[in-house]
Amino acid sequence: xxxxxxxxxxxxxxxxxxxxxxxxxxxxxxxxxxxxxxxxxxxxxxxxxxxxxxxxxxxxxxxxxxxxxxxxxxxxxxxxxxxxxxxxxxxxxxxxxxxxxxxxxxxxxxxxxxxxxxxxxxxxxxxxxxxxxxxxxxxxxxxxxxxxxxxxxxxxxxxxxxxxxxxxxxxxxxxxxxxxxxxxxxxxxxxxxxxxxxxxxxxxxxxxxxxxxxxxxxxxxxxxxxxxxxxxxxxxxxxxxxxxxxxxxxxxxxxxxxxxxxxxxxxxxxxxxxxxxxxxxxxxxxxxxxxxxxxxxxxxxxxxxxxxxxxxxxxxxxxxxxxxxxxxxxxxxxxxxxxx
Amino acid sequence: xxxxxxxxxxxxxxxxxxxxxxxxxxxxxxxxxxxxxxxxxxxxxxxxxxxxxxxxxxxxxxxxxxxxxxxxxxxxxxxxxxxxxxxxxxxxxxxxxxxxxxxxxxxxxxxxxxxxxxxxxxxxxxxxxxxxxxxxxxxxxxxxxxxxxxxxxxxxxxxxxxxxxxxxxxxxxxxxxxxxxxxxxxxxxxxxxxxxxxxxxxxxxxxxxxxxxxxxxxxxxxxxxxxxxxxxxxxxxxxxxxxxxxxxxxxxxxxxxxxxxxxxxxxxxxxxxxxxxxxxxxxxxxxxxxxxxxxxxxxxxxxxxxxxxxxxxxxxxxxxxxxxxxxxxxxxxxxxxxxxxxxxxxxxxxxxxxxxxxxxxxxxxxxxxxxxxxxxxxxxxxxxxxxxxxxxxxxxxxxxxxxxxxxxxxxxxxxxxxxxxxxxxxxxxxxxxxxxxxxxxxxxxxxxxxxxxxxxxxxxxxxxxxxxxxxxxxxxxxxxxxxxxxxxxxxxxxxxxxxxxx
Numbered sequence: 039x040x041x042x043x044x045x046x047x048x049x050x051x052x053x054x055x056x057x058x059x060x061x062x063x064x065x066x067x068x069x070x071x072x073x074x075x076x077x078x079x080x081x082x083x084x085x086x087x088x089x090x091x092x093x094x095x096x097x098x099x100x101x102x103x104x105x106x107x108x109x110x111x112x113x114x115x116x117x118x119x120x121x122x123x124x125x126x127x128x129x130x131x132x133x134x135x136x137x138x139x140x141x142x143x144x145x146x147x148x149x150x151x152x153x154x155x156x157x158x159x160x161x162x163x164x165x166x167x168x169x170x171x172x173x174x175x176x177x178x179x180x181x182x183x184x185x186x187x188x189x190x191x192x193x194x195x196x197x198x199x200x201x202x203x204x205x206x207x208x209x210x211x212x213x214x215x216x217x218x219x220x221x222x223x224x225x226x227x228x229x230x231x232x233x234x235x236x237x238x239x240x241x242x243x244x245x246x247x248x249x250x251x252x253x254x255x256x257x258x259x260x261x262x263x264x265x266x267x268x269x270x271x272x273x274x275x276x277x278x279x280x281x282x283x284x285x286x287x288x289x290x291x292x293x294x295x296x297x298x299x300x301x302x303x304x305x306x307x308x309x310x311x312x313x314x315x316x317x318x319x320x321x322x323x324x325x326x327x328x329x330x331x332x333x334x335x336x337x338x339x340x341x342x343x344x345x346x347x348x349x350x351x352x353x354x355x356x357x358x359x360x361x362x363x364x365x366x367x368x369x370x371x372x373x374x375x376x377x378x
Numbered sequence: 379x380x381x382x383x384x385x386x387x388x389x390x391x392x393x394x395x396x397x398x399x400x401x402x403x404x405x406x407x408x409x410x411x412x413x414x415x416x417x418x419x420x421x422x423x424x425x426x427x428x429x430x431x432x433x434x435x436x437x438x439x440x441x442x443x444x445x446x447x448x449x450x451x452x453x454x455x456x457x458x459x460x461x462x463x464x465x466x467x468x469x470x471x472x473x474x475x476x477x478x479x480x481x482x483x484x485x486x487x488x489x490x491x492x493x494x495x496x497x498x499x500x501x502x503x504x505x506x507x508x509x510x511x512x513x514x515x516x517x518x519x520x521x522x523x524x525x526x527x528x529x530x531x532x533x534x535x536x537x538x539x540x541x542x543x544x545x546x547x548x549x550x551x552x553x554x555x556x557x558x559x560x561x562x563x564x565x566x567x568x569x570x571x572x573x574x575x576x577x578x579x580x581x582x583x584x585x586x587x588x589x590x591x592x593x594x595x596x597x598x599x600x601x602x603x604x605x606x607x608x609x610x611x612x613x614x615x616x617x618x619x620x621x622x623x624x625x626x627x628x629x630x631x632x633x634x635x636x637x638x639x640x641x642x643x644x645x646x647x648x649x650x651x652x653x654x655x656x657x658x659x660x661x662x663x664x665x666x667x668x669x670x671x672x673x674x675x676x677x678x679x680x681x682x683x684x685x686x687x688x689x690x691x692x693x694x695x696x697x698x699x700x701x702x703x704x705x706x707x708x709x710x711x712x713x714x715x716x717x718x719x720x721x722x723x724x725x726x727x728x729x730x731x732x733x734x735x736x737x738x739x740x741x742x743x744x745x746x747x748x749x750x751x752x753x754x755x756x757x758x759x760x761x762x763x764x765x766x767x768x769x770x771x772x773x774x775x776x777x778x779x780x781x782x783x784x785x786x787x788x789x790x791x792x793x794x795x796x797x798x799x800x801x802x803x804x805x806x807x808x809x810x811x812x813x814x815x816x817x818x819x820x821x822x823x824x825x826x827x828x829x830x831x832x833x834x835x836x837x838x839x840x841x842x843x844x845x846x847x848x849x850x851x852x853x854x855x856x857x858x859x860x861x862x863x864x865x866x867x868x869x870x871x872x873x874x875x876x877x878x879x880x
Binding site: 045046048050051052053054055056057059069072073074076077078079080081082083084085086087088089095096118119120123124126127129130131133134165166168169172173176177179180185188189192193195196199200202203206207210214215216217220224227228237238241242244245 | 381382383387388391392393395396397398400401402403404407408411414432433434436437438440441442444445448457458461481484485487488489491492494495503504507510511514515517518519521522525528529530531532534535536537538539541542543548551552555556558559560561822823825826827832851853864868872
């Protein structure tokens, strides 16, 4: 049974904004669409930037990778601000509970010594990698063309500082409330040979001018680093009596799966663009040729150091994920190492 | 064993300690934008964080705030809440808001992303990152808040396109693009200090107060919901100026000139708000004059600038003119918009008797003498079946892009016109302030995309008014006289069957 509530019915003049009606017809639009599609200014800019007079304030040519209509690209997660912060509030809440639990039961400091060392010397320093990732992503948030694209980069930038803070909290907990491990982790980031490949990669990406090169360069490294640290080592930790590592790692794994969805969709959009597909393919090939070997070598260096501590077959795992990544990229139509 | 971290140390560890100095590449190439403006920063670590918010608490608070806000928006829409507004005319204010203010939120979002990348210091970078994502929140929540009105009323449907094209919206657009195209320090003073701190109570708050007085529950709720974000942005503005002034004495004259420029730029922008407060709200909050006296003269000139004296900063140049104008500003702008509303995305009309009585009370020295006769003349034309519109297009000031409607100081009946010849071209200005801004950087302001010039050059849809209006994206009922407009007729029809508040 339902009761009948009388309401005044007024026929709306239109169901959504005109730019959405033009694209999709006069029907109710989602909040993602109303908050994202056609939002960025596109014309009649008043002044050229003092810091880059060759470009307009918003300019498609800030990147060699282009979309004929940037709004053919949509975030598959349909994140707008409210849904984004709600999703991340859940992630950080779950992570906070994990860290509290680990702290209360001293589970981090009860891991085998070599796993503690791995966490402190090799994983904690990656909070700086995340921080670099934030700088790279936020540059795209400013210079990418079109709100649907830059919005993803904005959330990615905020995610990166969030990841850096999650790692830092692990360090503070393992360091029993002190900054001791964060201090040594920073030293490791600056000096430890196992991490120099990653640091060099981040720094060299930071001076790249094209936000898409920065974004994809970082992504290539992520796509070997995250599977190593949060899938492969997660398994190894459970076998090696370091369950606490797995409890921490799950949250980064969850984040990475969510994060990569928008990137896969963006690469697909670039490669299928009605106007720019061929050029985009060539540019992506060049980015992969330039950055994949460096990223692979950097993650392999880290894997060597991991194996020296816990003999987890990390190096082999990186070789496997490199092969998988190469297969995925060639499957998408790119040329990797001369192979299409 | 080292000591456990205090709250402050923990915050530093989670934010600014993430930084390191690159050495595989030249650090100057990583941060290339912070040297060309002449600002000297010796010690970025002296930056005192204006707020302490870690990412986990940020998400928690913001998710809770949005949950409450969207519940109000949904409830209001479901109950046809728009019918309980004070009057459909109120929405003219919100049309101006979604056309002219919401796009500024978006511009701020993009701009603070650049600052979050480019400051050398991690403290201000993180503050800028938070502001960037906050501004995206404001962009989207404003659109979602006003979306329900868009379904039933005119003027809101094409706000993004209008922002890029329509003549009076080039006032806010050029203002913000002036800041975005400047260096990172100038833009920080322009937006964080001048816009978010010095002028925010004159600029943003009047809309939200207007919402609360006129039954616009969703916009009012948005206003309250944005308050904690805005207070973070204001403290960032204050910290920014103090930090830069303390870093080096040589920064003081540079910053003084930016304060002078950005006060005047911002003040001309709020001319649109002045008329909104006095003429667009069916239920009044306060007059422009009262608002200016309280929020600017009392709080800023007698408060903030007394504190800044310590650093050798004086009140902005041309501030005396703004004070002189407080009795006439809103009326002159409203009268101009009345005459040109045939080409605007909102409706105007002659204020009714009750409204004029209020204006008379608020402006005893000027309303009857200068402005009531204009409205009487316009009313007479309307009573005779006509409508007074200006024939032609207004001349715009080269800097602020407001039509040349302002008068000489002390002589409210003589239009102020200033001219400068630069590289054999003549440029016109509405005031000494705008002329001064131009003369500092003529090579910048000659680039301005002046809407009226563009119309005359034939690049705005065509030579005739209907062609231009179509190019603006305006639809039937969006423009012109309010009485008899589509919004007015609908409002009457809806309330003929259901009285207000039922």
